[in-house]
Amino acid sequence: MTEKIHIVYSEKHRLHRDPAEIHAENPWRVENIVSELKSSDLWSLVDLIETPSPDYNTVLLAHSVEYVEWLKRECNKGFHYIDADTYVNEYTCDLAASFATASRQAALSALRHGGVWIILARPGGHHAGRNGRAMSAPTLGFCIFDYTSIAALSVLNYEAIPLALDFDAHHGNGSQEILWSEPRVIHVDIHQWRIYPGTGWVTDIGGQGAEGTKINIPLYRGSGDPEFAWTLNYVVKRVVDIVKPNILVVFAGFDAHVDDPLSGLEATEHTYTLYGSYLRELLETNIIQGVIIILGGGYSRGLISGFKSLVEGLLGLKKPVVIEPRSPGEHVENTLPLILKKLIENLENMKSKSF
Numbered sequence: 443m444t445e446k447i448h449i450v451y452s453e454k455h456r457l458h459r460d461p462a463e464i465h466a467e468n469p470w471r472v473e474n475i476v477s478e479l480k481s482s483d484l485w486s487l488v489d490l491i492e493t494p495s496p497d498y499n500t501v502l503l504a505h506s507v508e509y510v511e512w513l514k515r516e517c518n519k520g521f522h523y524i525d526a527d528t529y530v531n532e533y534t535c536d537l538a539a540s541f542a543t544a545s546r547q548a549a550l551s552a553l554r555h556g557g558v559w560i561i562l563a564r565p566g567g568h569h570a571g572r573n574g575r576a577m578s579a580p581t582l583g584f585c586i587f588d589y590t591s592i593a594a595l596s597v598l599n600y601e602a603i604p605l606a607l608d609f610d611a612h613h614g615n616g617s618q619e620i621l622w623s624e625p626r627v628i629h630v631d632i633h634q635w636r637i638y639p640g641t642g643w644v645t646d647i648g649g650q651g652a653e654g655t656k657i658n659i660p661l662y663r664g665s666g667d668p669e670f671a672w673t674l675n676y677v678v679k680r681v682v683d684i685v686k687p688n689i690l691v692v693f694a695g696f697d698a699h700v701d702d703p704l705s706g707l708e709a710t711e712h713t714y715t716l717y718g719s720y721l722r723e724l725l726e727t728n729i730i731q732g733v734i735i736i737l738g739g740g741y742s743r744g745l746i747s748g749f750k751s752l753v754e755g756l757l758g759l760k761k762p763v764v765i766e767p768r769s770p771g772e773h774v775e776n777t778l779p780l781i782l783k784k785l786i787e788n789l790e791n792m793k794s795k796s797f
């Protein structure tokens with residue numbers, strides 16, 4: 443894989459900001475990633491693309507009209523908090539909608555032309571459900587529109603199978619809620635157990651007719667590289683073998699990094715290099731056509747080093763170190779065979795329906 447990676451970026455993201463500059467979700471997160479890439483050899487391998495104009499019809503793939511209209515009204519009021527965690531201002535709605543539009547376009551480009559498409563999205567995405575707060579979460583958790591669901595749902599009309607992989611430290615409750623009963627989108631979510639938003643139990647495997655297509659891997663506090671390596675080997679690789687997805691939509695949060703103040707997970711750069719290398723392997727062997735990576739959380743230096751390590755792994759510039767895998771615990775090991783059995787049954791069901 444020698445071609446460039448496509449990075450969707452817009453300076454406009456800087457307009458979504460807390461004037462008091464105390465919120466963890468701030469423009470420096472993306473600006474620091476870009477500066478780091480610019481100052482490295484990596485930059486020559488980047489094709490920088492401007493974010494498209496917002497298309498609200500794309501947002502409606504995942505969200506209700508009522509939610510979108512309510513958000514527009516809130517954004518028009520200017521800077522304020524819409525819940526205890528989440529701020530908006532007059533730029534937020536259009537910005538989130540333009541990243542949602544970018545996610546759809548990247549998914550379609552990945553399907554048609556292959557390659558790696560990275561969306562440097564702000565604000566966040568995976569906690570936003572169809573009507574806003576998802577699965578009884580107390581807040582929207584810094585998120586506005588769920589880019590992951592939008593990207594994955596965008597390719598269904600082309601009879602493609604998307605696999606969504608979320609390794610942000612928090613559970614993607616918005617994505618899970620939106621995709622819950624959709625058997626054609628496989629969703630694997632690795633997160634710390636019992637932190638915000640409190641959902642993502644291993645026994646949550648999908649709604650009626652979609653059982654086994656939603657796979658939650660909750661990790662105990664203190665889990666890190668060995669558990670992420672185990673999950674890659676025994677969950678992600680097996681799911682890819684079973685599903686044979688056309689594209690991967692990765693919600694890449696870096697708040698599972700050991701330095702991050704918002705989780706108790708202890709992943710290091712090695713995890714992100716390992717995951718990047720695996721994505722490269724899938725592309726090189728043509729097992730998948732393309733990868734879309736959507737920026738998730740990450741609120742420390744680990745965001746910058748983790749992101750860079752993921753990209754270095756993807757481009758083959760850094761080889762992963764050997765990590766001895768360690769099981770996340772019996773709660774996962776005991777339930778996984780049942781989930782995979784249901785997943786296989788579901789895929790067979792879908793195949794028989796399409797003939």
Ligand SMILES: [Zn+2]
Pocket residue numbers: 610611612695697738739740
């Ligand atoms: Zn997070």
